[in-house]
Amino acid sequence: MAGLQCTPTDGITAPQVILQDDFAAYRRGNLRYTVRLTPEAIVYVVVGSKQERTLALADVLGCHTSVSLRRKPTQANQAAFLCIYSYPLKRKLLSGSVRTRVCTSFRVDRFDNYEQNCELAEKWRVAVRCLLAGHTVTADTDLRPSLLPSRPTLLVLLNPFGGQGKAKQYFDDQVLPMMGEADVSISVVTTEYSGHAFDVVQTTDLSSWGGIVVVSGDGLLYEVVNGLMSRPDWEQAIKIPLGILPAGSGNGLCYSINYALGEPFEEDRMFHSTFVLLKATMKGHTRPLDLMSVDTASQRRYAFLSFQWGFSADVDIESERYRYLGGSRFLFGSLHNLMKLRVYRGKLSFLPVEGVDALKQARQVLSQNKVDVKPRSLSHSSSAVTINGRRDDARMRTRSVSAMNGFNYISTDNEPLETPSQESTSLDAQLMSFSTENGVHHTNSEGHVNGNMNTVYEATTADDMVGKMDGKDKHYKNGDSDFIGASVSTNQNNSKSSQPCTAGGNPPNHVYGPPSPLLPPLDQPVPANWVTIDTDFVTMIIQSISHISEGYFSSPCSSFDDGVLFLSFLKSGVSRRQMLKFMGKMAEGTQVFDFGSDGGYVCCKAFRVEPVTPPGLMTLDGEKIHYGPVQGQVHHGMINLIMPND
Numbered sequence: 001m002a003g004l005q006c007t008p009t010d011g012i013t014a015p016q017v018i019l020q021d022d023f024a025a026y027r028r029g030n031l032r033y034t035v036r037l038t039p040e041a042i043v044y045v046v047v048g049s050k051q052e053r054t055l056a057l058a059d060v061l062g063c064h065t066s067v068s069l070r071r072k073p074t075q076a077n078q079a080a081f082l083c084i085y086s087y088p089l090k091r092k093l094l095s096g097s098v099r100t101r102v103c104t105s106f107r108v109d110r111f112d113n114y115e116q117n118c119e120l121a122e123k124w125r126v127a128v129r130c131l132l133a134g135h136t137v138t139a140d141t142d143l144r145p146s147l148l149p150s151r152p153t154l155l156v157l158l159n160p161f162g163g164q165g166k167a168k169q170y171f172d173d174q175v176l177p178m179m180g181e182a183d184v185s186i187s188v189v190t191t192e193y194s195g196h197a198f199d200v201v202q203t204t205d206l207s208s209w210g211g212i213v214v215v216s217g218d219g220l221l222y223e224v225v226n227g228l229m230s231r232p233d234w235e236q237a238i239k240i241p242l243g244i245l246p247a248g249s250g251n252g253l254c255y256s257i258n259y260a261l262g263e264p265f266e267e268d269r270m271f272h273s274t275f276v277l278l279k280a281t282m283k284g285h286t287r288p289l290d291l292m293s294v295d296t297a298s299q300r301r302y303a304f305l306s307f308q309w310g311f312s313a314d315v316d317i318e319s320e321r322y323r324y325l326g327g328s329r330f331l332f333g334s335l336h337n338l339m340k341l342r343v344y345r346g347k348l349s350f351l352p353v354e355g356v357d358a359l360k361q362a363r364q365v366l367s368q369n370k371v372d373v374k375p376r377s378l379s380h381s382s383s384a385v386t387i388n389g390r391r392d393d394a395r396m397r398t399r400s401v402s403a404m405n406g407f408n409y410i411s412t413d414n415e416p417l418e419t420p421s422q423e424s425t426s427l428d429a430q431l432m433s434f435s436t437e438n439g440v441h442h443t444n445s446e447g448h449v450n451g452n453m454n455t456v457y458e459a460t461t462a463d464d465m466v467g468k469m470d471g472k473d474k475h476y477k478n479g480d481s482d483f484i485g486a487s488v489s490t491n492q493n494n495s496k497s498s499q500p501c502t503a504g505g506n507p508p509n510h511v512y513g514p515p516s517p518l519l520p521p522l523d524q525p526v527p528a529n530w531v532t533i534d535t536d537f538v539t540m541i542i543q544s545i546s547h548i549s550e551g552y553f554s555s556p557c558s559s560f561d562d563g564v565l566f567l568s569f570l571k572s573g574v575s576r577r578q579m580l581k582f583m584g585k586m587a588e589g590t591q592v593f594d595f596g597s598d599g600g601y602v603c604c605k606a607f608r609v610e611p612v613t614p615p616g617l618m619t620l621d622g623e624k625i626h627y628g629p630v631q632g633q634v635h636h637g638m639i640n641l642i643m644p645n646d
């Protein structure tokens, strides 16, 4: 129905209609709809009635036709089918909103002939897919199949031991079906040892992939980033779009993304994060993310999340033995460490960003956070915050507590603080022991189109995957059709026994990367325009995004590509009671390191930490690094983060 226009009513210009047809309901052929496609939505109304229903394209992940269902027409039934997969937000009874999957199917039966009905259904599919990819489609567009956007191809790195060890289960049950609906092509590598992801990205031909997605916690992405930066072609390599799906215990980056977009996360985080990731993937959207280069005496590393020393680093590493608790491990770790609250003597130096009152801005963000903001669809605009004169348009969402849920204020005495003991610092030496099955066999039988999308993935060996990486994906087979969906190859470890993970593949010390002009050599004094604090610290976090872990809103002023770091610290003198209260409030998103002279929250571009306290723990993105003098600086927007940017 080329050239159709809706009549403007009441002075409001109706959206342009790209396609309009009469279809029957999927199961009830006598119920007929008039269906319209506009650049923003699919609108359908029962013929003869006025009650419209709308599927906003911002909520739609994909569209398939019976061509892909390979339904055999009968003489009596020459209809084709059109299925639209959408994930609208539904308001929950008590609080917040969640997305739910809705599959809307129409019977395309305008013609007496199956081929013609298929052709019409395909025309709709082409139009919807083009719109989902962000292409301009009008009523005059010739909607031939060659117009279909090419499938995005992703390399997926899955850590079966991240978080509670459920990455593979979440991936099979939730992620794969959605990737199928979105027509995304993937190859899956299941990591077999710590450092595996580093090795893979260091050696693979990146031109085979449109992006790399980790299904794990922040630690695996940290490996990927450092693997990319260890390549001679690092400058090009680090530009490959990077995405993350939350199967770790902290999930700081993933939480920060969903928070910034106002997307739900507390409930069914994998489901919601997959939706967000796929919406961005389909449009080829990325957003720049700052990178920190961090040098110790012996090595350089890159981080996108945080550097930590003191209480929070100890909690992160020492709570790894509670990994089976998921995000709650940090709560238990915090309580444990609170009992023996220690101080860490050292010198903190930083290059401040002039004119930014980070505490003042944080207070503003937090006070707005107390106002309940209704989560919205991805396409909506949001409020803005100014940092360094820049607008951060996708932020300032109200989130409720998650990881620290159940955190109760427990009264403790104001006891004197201890210095680190050998016993406590040696906790990190405990090896994680995993007993999860190491082999990979991807199967899935999820009720999707027609409630029967039995999916079996063909597997290749790890050698095939890592050694060749030739991008020749295997297409998965559908039990009853050649349903167009994700093409998948996986590495498969055929070992039947449960095996402990092996450590290995230690990354080399030398990595490439940009110069750090703000940093003097580590053995030289810092420049005169730096600020130095020489004291006993309780904790120190230097971060570039808002959350260091789920619900832990430690840097309200941070945004992904502001080109600055935010430094939070607490000095000794803070009591356990204050700490406990503070942790609870930070988890609620209502407080930052606002402790008067006992703490600070500042905006900086570079930092140096020189510990005096004997061996302890320092972390980068939650992973342990060499303990000793360390310094770092921010590199503006070096990573392309897969994330909607409209």
Ligand SMILES: Nc1ncnc2c1ncn2[C@@H]1O[C@H](COP(=O)(O)OP(=O)(O)OP(=O)(O)O)[C@@H](O)[C@H]1O
Pocket: 159, 160, 161, 162, 163, 164, 191, 192, 193, 194, 195, 196, 216, 217, 218, 219, 220, 221, 223, 247, 248, 249, 250, 251, 252, 323, 501, 502, 621, 622, 623
């Ligand atoms: N097969 C494996 N066996 C052992 N360790 C692995 C394996 N694959 C990856 N790893 C390591 O597991 C560590 C933890 O992974 P990750 O950070 O992704 O999860 P997490 O620590 O639970 O989550 P988060 O960092 O968000 O708190 C990383 O250091 C990674 O190198």
